[in-house]
Amino acid sequence: MAPTEAITLVVQPRGKPVKKLPPDTTAALTDSTAELYKRLAAATGLSVHRLRLAKGSDGSVIPNSSKIPISETGLRQRSNITVKDLGPQIAWRTVFLVEYAGPLLIHPLVYYLRDYIYPTPSLAPSALPEPTALQKLSLILVVLHFAKREFETLFVHRFSSATMPAFNIFKNSAHYWLLSGLNLAYFAYGPSKTEAAPWFTYLALALYTVGELGNFNAHLILKGLRPAHDPTARGIPRGFGFGWVTCPNYFFEVISWVAIWLVNAAISKTSAVSTAVFVIVAAAQMGAWAAKKERRYRKEFGAEYRRKKFVMLPGIF
Incomplete structure (x- = not known):
């Protein structure tokens, strides 16, 4: 898979339901994880600081970093990610x-x-x-x-x-x-x-x-x-x-x-x-x-x- 290719990620809430959380989202492998956070924050209307993203495969947290590309997280086409609302911050x-x-x-x-x-x-x-x-x-x-x-x-x-x-x-x-x-x-x-x-x-x-x-x-x-x-x-x-x-x-x-x-x-x-x-x-x-x-x-x-x-x-x- 080319590093610039767009992938679709399956999005699921972790714990309580998250309002307006989309069932999936698209991102390029070269996008930073911070961009993934911003995209889901915009969709839900919540601050990026209220969200915690994790890989559905092993539960490991996806860091909110402008320096880490999605390609380094191990996420691939149709990978599952979970989104937890941490509440008011x-x-x-x-x-x-x-x-x-x-x-x-x-x-x-x-x-x-x-x-x-x-x-x-x-x-x-x-x-x-x-x-x-x-x-x-x-x-x-x-x-x-x-x-x-x-x-x-x-x-x-x-x-x-x-x-x-x-x-x-x-x-x-x-x-x-x-x-x-x-x-x-x-x-x-x-x-x-x-x-x-x-x-x-x-x-x-x-x-x-x-x-x-x-x-x-x-x-x-x-x-x-x-x-x-x-x-x-x-x-x-x-x-x-x-x-x-x-x-x-x-x-x-x-x-x-x-x-x-x-x-x-x-x-x-x-x-x-x-x-x-x-x-x-x-x-x-x-x-x-x-x-x-x-x-x-x-x-x-x-x-x-x-x-x-x-x-x-x-x-x-």
Whole structure:
């Protein structure tokens, strides 16, 4: 069959019926898979990001790529393809912005409204002790951390997937709005008289600075692997931290939060526990992502990739 020859593909829904889905479609073997997605999206009136195409023969997903011709997918004349409607989608960038906005708003609100949040029978709201230097420091560190994340979302991150299921924004946001937002803020800014020695503050600030700058540098390196015109491009990251672990951005993220935990642990025992819960949950999730990325690097780049023994924490995990 000549590579320019047009073929007819049998189209079937996968799962729930897809309105206006044609029974078949025609495409040239030289067409990209992205053109196939666009053709079926136009026919159904749905966004290309809502559709997932797969080969009927083995169920393998047909990628939505402008670089992969249909001839390389194994599809031939009268091949079956299935179309799944993934449901309403939302842009990944929007999801990140909404997630990080939670703690960015909640911490200042709790801090400045503490007179109304923590009154006790023996204390009028106006008699609540002033925030300690450690509480002020905790607020600054948390706000700077999430402000940096918002900045990176707008100007640094390049997303390989354009969208995600819209409903997931509630699940994803709960982690930040509740666990790192209300949970951390409520226990960090209550009545406290604890003050830390200067060396302790300097230690926390040093760790925080290393963590934030190391994390930002890792994100810049990852950005360099994906040119603006092709955010789906993949490459092997190299540079500071990437020789130690698979995902140094997660490693430095943990360092930043250990610094915040040190500050909150000095404020109160309850603040220490609430911060530790968030750090442990976040580290466990990042560890799972890092392990998955290591497996993907090994599969995708083979012998070209130098395998890492530790995926997130040097010498530990």
